[in-house]
Amino acid sequence: MEPFITKKCLTNKNRLEIELSIMKRLHHISTRFICENNFQDLLAEIVEAAVIITNANMGNIQIYDERSSSLQIVAHSGFKKPFLDFFSTVHTGQAACGAAMKLKERVIIEDITQSPIFINTPSLDVMLDAGAWAVQSTPLYSRQGRLVGMLSTHYHTPSRPNDQDLQLLDVLARQSADIIERVQIETRIAHIDRLNLIGEMAASLGHEVRNPMTTVRGYLQLFQKKDEFKAFKSQLDTMVEELDRANLIISEFLSLAKNKVVELKYDNLNNTIYTLYPLLQAEAFRLGHDFQMDLNEIPLINYDDREIRQLIHNLVRNGIEAMKTRGTLKIKTYIEDEKVVLSIQDTGTGIAKDIQESIGIPFRTTKDNGIGIGLSVCYRIAQRHEAELDFVTGSNGTKFFIRFKNKQLA
Ligand SMILES: Nc1ncnc2c1ncn2[C@@H]1O[C@H](COP(=O)(O)OP(=O)(O)OP(=O)(O)O)[C@@H](O)[C@H]1O
Ligand SMILES: [Mg+2]
Numbered sequence: 001m002e003p004f005i006t007k008k009c010l011t012n013k014n015r016l017e018i019e020l021s022i023m024k025r026l027h028h029i030s031t032r033f034i035c036e037n038n039f040q041d042l043l044a045e046i047v048e049a050a051v052i053i054t055n056a057n058m059g060n061i062q063i064y065d066e067r068s069s070s071l072q073i074v075a076h077s078g079f080k081k082p083f084l085d086f087f088s089t090v091h092t093g094q095a096a097c098g099a100a101m102k103l104k105e106r107v108i109i110e111d112i113t114q115s116p117i118f119i120n121t122p123s124l125d126v127m128l129d130a131g132a133w134a135v136q137s138t139p140l141y142s143r144q145g146r147l148v149g150m151l152s153t154h155y156h157t158p159s160r161p162n163d164q165d166l167q168l169l170d171v172l173a174r175q176s177a178d179i180i181e182r183v184q185i186e187t188r189i190a191h192i193d194r195l196n197l198i199g200e201m202a203a204s205l206g207h208e209v210r211n212p213m214t215t216v217r218g219y220l221q222l223f224q225k226k227d228e229f230k231a232f233k234s235q236l237d238t239m240v241e242e243l244d245r246a247n248l249i250i251s252e253f254l255s256l257a258k259n260k261v262v263e264l265k266y267d268n269l270n271n272t273i274y275t276l277y278p279l280l281q282a283e284a285f286r287l288g289h290d291f292q293m294d295l296n297e298i299p300l301i302n303y304d305d306r307e308i309r310q311l312i313h314n315l316v317r318n319g320i321e322a323m324k325t326r327g328t329l330k331i332k333t334y335i336e337d338e339k340v341v342l343s344i345q346d347t348g349t350g351i352a353k354d355i356q357e358s359i360g361i362p363f364r365t366t367k368d369n370g371i372g373i374g375l376s377v378c379y380r381i382a383q384r385h386e387a388e389l390d391f392v393t394g395s396n397g398t399k400f401f402i403r404f405k406n407k408q409l410a
Contacts, residue, residue, distance in 0.1 A: 022168055025049050026175060039183050043075035046151070046176050051077055053168045054136060054161040056153035062090065062097060063149045063180060066337075067392055067401065071097055071150050078154075083130040086123070095123045097150045100137040104147075106166075108136045111158035127154075134159050138169060140177035148180045195256075195360060195379055202256040210250055217243050252373050253362065255310075256380045262304040264385075269333055269342060269404075270295040272305055273312065280316050280331070287320055290328040298333050298340045301404045303385055311381045314374035315344040315400050321367065322348025322398060340406050345399040356393065 029045055043061050051059040058078030062071035071090045087095065092102045099117050100107040109115045112133060118124040127135070132154035140149040151173055153161075161169065217240060223229045224236045254260075273295060284291040312331070319329045327347035334341055351359075358364050360379040365372030378400075382389035388403045 019164075019168065022049070022053055025052070026172060029172075029175060029179075039179075040075065042179060044077070046172065046179075047075050047077045049172055050151050050153050050169060053172060054153040054165050055159075056136075056161070057156045058130070058132060059151070059153040060087075061149060061151050061176065064101075064147045067390060071101060074149075079130055083126055083132075086126045095121075095127075096135045097137040097152050100139050100150060101147065104139065106136065106138045108160050110134050110160045130154075131156050133157055136161055136166075136169075138173050140173055140180065142177055142181045146181075148177050148184070151176060191360060192383070195376075195383060198360075198362060198376065199256050199380065202253050206250050206254040210247070213243055213247060213250075249371055249373070252371070252377060255377055256362070256373075260380075260384065262307060262384045264302045264304055266300045266302055267305065268300055269298060269303065269308070269340060272303075272308055273331060273333065273342075276309060276312060280312075280329075283316070284320055284329050287323075288326050289320060289323055290326075292328060292330040294330065294332040294334075296332070296334045298335055299406055301340050301406055303404070304381075307381045307384065311378045311402065312342075312344065314378050318374055319344060319346030319348060319398065322346050322350075324349060327397070335406075336403075338406060340404040342402045342404075343399055345397060347397040349397075350395050351391070351393040351398055359391075 025045075026049065029042065029049065047059045047061050050061075051057070058076070060073050060076035060079060063074050064070075065072055068089070069091065073084060073088055076084065087097075090098050090101075092098050096107050096109050096112075096117060107117075109117060112118040112124060112127055112135065118127065127133075134155040134157070135152060137150055137152040139147060140151060142148050151169070220236055220240050220243070224233065224240070229236060273293065277293060281291045316329060316331070323329070323346055329347075330343075330345045332341075332343045332345070334343075352366055355364055355366060360376055362376040363372040379389055382402055386405055389400065390403075391398055391400045393399075
């Protein structure tokens with residue numbers, strides 16, 4: 001005999017089936033991540049899962065960009081260009097995701113036309129034009145409590161997800177945050193590995209090449225003094241000069257060596273910049289550019305003065321060289337997120353796309369007279385100081401940031 005099924009049983013049964021299928025989906029997401037590692041497809045799959053779980057019509061996932069303190073859409077389902085353009089970068093407080101970022105918790109808006117977060121803001125029309133009348137935004141936090149992204153879903157009509165849906169969404173959010181964090185760590189490790197390899201190469205290759213060069217230079221100097229080679233004096237002089245230039249390049253390359261010793265001392269970074277100021281300003285003025293310095297109060301940090309001078313010099317020189325017409329070079333120091341930050345900004349052409357992708361690898365240059373080693377040296381110096389070096393670049397210029405850890409502030 002057929003068992004008697006009440007309406008409640010049926011809904012429970014349906015619910016269980018739905019939950020089972022969602023669980024399978026979540027499981028699929030984690031195994032796919034382990035096996036295939038295709039980040040972009042996985043992000044799209046996470047959005048799909050979020051839309052299904054919350055019974056929504058559309059959705060998107062944003063990744064938090066620490067450099068600009070903003071959320072950026074990296075995958076979506078069901079949105080068109082005007083919405084994606086408008087919300088491509090969201091800062092704290094703006095729209096539901098910005099509110100969730102500010103409040104550090106999930107924000108649910110059942111009807112955006114009634115919500116103070118949207119009323120009288122440009123976001124309202126953009127949302128309504130996209131058919132999004134209701135929205136939930138769930139922040140994604142790493143296990144250390146660092147914001148890594150935001151998972152939002154949207155509805156065509158005023159509505160809200162129920163508590164069971166939200167519990168499942170939380171499982172997905174945990175998984176998504178782990179995935180994003182792991183990819184971010186892997187990217188960082190790959191960069192460090194690349195730098196270490198270069199460092200080892202630098203140390204061994206530099207020494208090997210230098211020794212024979214010293215012998216050649218010695219003989220050339222000997223010949224310079226001999227009467228029988230007088231006719232070749234200018235050629236011999238050029239040969240010595242060229243060898244010296246090659247030696248200089250090798251010295252720079254050697255400074256990439258992993259085991260180079262740094263002499264760390266507690267000092268104020270502003271002092272180092274003040275002493276470099278006349279030199280940097282003269283260099284900028286010589287090429288017709290403006291030079292600005294904005295040094296704010298910062299605590300002492302542990303650094304090698306000589307190395308940081310070299311880093312500043314390399315970055316300033318790159319900035320000046322990138323400004324093809326009259327521009328401004330700006331050096332700033334300040335505190336952000338308990339770190340001492342030094343930024344060097346130019347109004348130049350921006351870093352070419354292919355260089356951006358291989359940043360830190362030596363001998364990549366777009367300049368006729370460039371060696372392509374300045375930035376590699378900077379990355380290595382930052383690494384030796386346990387500092388982070390990153391940049392934002394675009395057609396209006398480039399800004400490099402060096403973020404030093406600070407024991408006093410931490
Ligand atoms: N501020 C910047 N603006 C635009 N492009 C930049 C900037 N800094 C670096 N680049 C790009 O990165 C490349 C590598 O820079 P890097 O300093 O390593 O070498 P380089 O300047 O070419 O030569 P050098 O070894 O003499 O410094 C440059 O050739 C340039 O294309
Ligand atoms: Mg350079």
